Amino acid sequence: MPFIVWDDLYNIGVPAIDEQHKQIVSIANRMLEALMQQKATREMPFILREMGTYADTHFRTEEEYMEKAEFPGLEDHKSLHQEFREKVARFQQKLEANDPSLTAELTIFLTTWVTEHFSMIDHQYVPALKAAGLIT
Structure with missing residues (x-):
């Protein structure tokens, strides 16, 4: 049974992003x-690396949509993405150090x-995508 269960509340209406979100949930559950x-x-070393790589791909996709829509919160959102990357890097360090707090x-x-x-958070940029005609 998965630890994180997909919920349609996570869908934002962009098929590419919604599928990427599902993949992130799948990787998180494997982790x-x-x-x-x-x-x-x-x-874990392989799954953490996969999460980092996949998250980068996903973040680029989201940020491209936000740029096209001229979403005013883009820079703040990019900061959250960077925090995620840094957190994954810290988890890799904790794993290598056998830190018991990792789990x-x-x-x-x-x-x-x-x-x-x-x-x-991701739903905040949906109105901008709609206004730009990127989603209906």
Whole structure:
């Protein structure tokens, strides 16, 4: 059973972004499963790297849409994306150091990111996308 269950509240109406959000949830669930099943040493380095790489791709997609729509909150949103990147890098360091706080911190971070960022923060740019005719 997944740790983070997809909810249609996370959809913003851009198929490419919605699919990317689903993929991020899938990677997050694999990551959390590896931690809970104590496979972190073997699998986590690869999953964390995948999360970082995929998140970069996703962030570029979102930012391109926001730029096209001239979303006034673009710079603030980019800052949140940068914070995510930095957090993933810190998790990689904690993993390498066998930091026992990793499981709790990563679980809280990922569940919070998905529920808050996807359902609230990302929805802030939807009116700009609609006004620019990028979505209906």
